[in-house]
Amino acid sequence: MTRVLVVDDQFLIRAGLVGLLDAASGFEAVGEAGDGRQAVRLAAKTRPDVILMDIRMPDMNGIEATERILAEAVAPAPRVLVLTTFDLDEYVYGALRAGASGFLLKDSGPERLLAAVAAVAGGDALFAPSVTRRLVEAFAHQASSEPGAQPPPDLDVLTTREVEVLELVARGLSNPEIADRLSISEATVKTHLNRTMTKLDLNSRAQAVVVAYETGLVTPGR
Template sequence: MTRVLVVDDQFLIRAGLVGLLDAAPGFEAVGEAGDGQEAVRLAAKTRPDVILMDIRMPGMNGIEATRRILAELAAPAPRVLVLTTFDLDEYVYGALRAGASGFLIKDSGPERLLAAVAAVAAGDALFAPTVTRRLVEAFAYRASSEPRAQPPPDLGALTTREVEVLELIARGLSNPEIADRLSISEATVKTHLNRTMAKLDLNSRAQAVVVAYETGLVTPGR
């Protein structure tokens, strides 16, 4: 059973998502929140597997709520799936940087939403890696001028192979494509990625893509 916390400031959207989840086999809505502060409280109380997180909310927004939830909850932390109205919402980049696992357009159909929740719960990439790459690329220049609470991670802790895998992930290659490019197995690719995420204290593949851009390992447009 995949346990889901629904966060959105619009009651009708929340109610629709909760109803959809509760009606679908294998899913359970464990709570609903109308703002980021309530989401932080309920995440700690219910410990969901996945959080459907709206971004634009009064008070604490979804970016800050995502950051706090992932920082405060002990492993295994919930996976955050961002809900957005537009596929190039400028706030989505900030949510990915905060540790969200992916994003979903609000007008997605029921089947796609349930498939997305299941994929995120299983630890898979929500969309094809190229989609996340395009999103990050679209806002990398703008984000580079924004003040950061802390500098990006130091890639010096990574091995040469881990850096290679991180670069290829950021360039939009899937695990099978990376395995073929480097002449290694898919299992080895996953091992390198997991070690990279552990060393850099990352929560998702999407966040790894963000770090690759922010550290200059990959340059937008190249």
């Protein structure tokens, strides 16, 4: 059973998502929050597997809420799936940078939403990697050059193979595709990726994609 916390400042959207999850086999809505502060409190209380997180909310937005939840979470940390109206939204980029596992457009159908929640809960692949990659390309250079921006981590701590895996993840390849490309097992790919995320202090595959672009390992258009 995948336990889901729903966060959105619009009551009808929250109610619709909760109803969809409770009616579907294998999912359970464990709570709903109307703003980021309430989301932080409920995430600590209910310890969901996945959080459906709206971005633009009053008081505390979804980016700050994502940062707080992941920083304070007791392992295993929940996976955050961002809900947004636009596929090229700088706020979504900020959420991915903060550690969200992926994002989904609000006009997606019920089957796609449930599939996205299941994919994020499984942690095997970033949902819609091509769209996420396009989003990162659009905002990575801009965000990293802003005054006060945190510098990207140093990739020198990675082995050559870990760098290769990170680059292919950023290019949107799945674990089986990376295994085939590098002639290694899928389990070995997961090991390299997990070690990379530990060394770079990353929370999600999406965050790894962001780092690959911000460090210049992968550049837009290549």
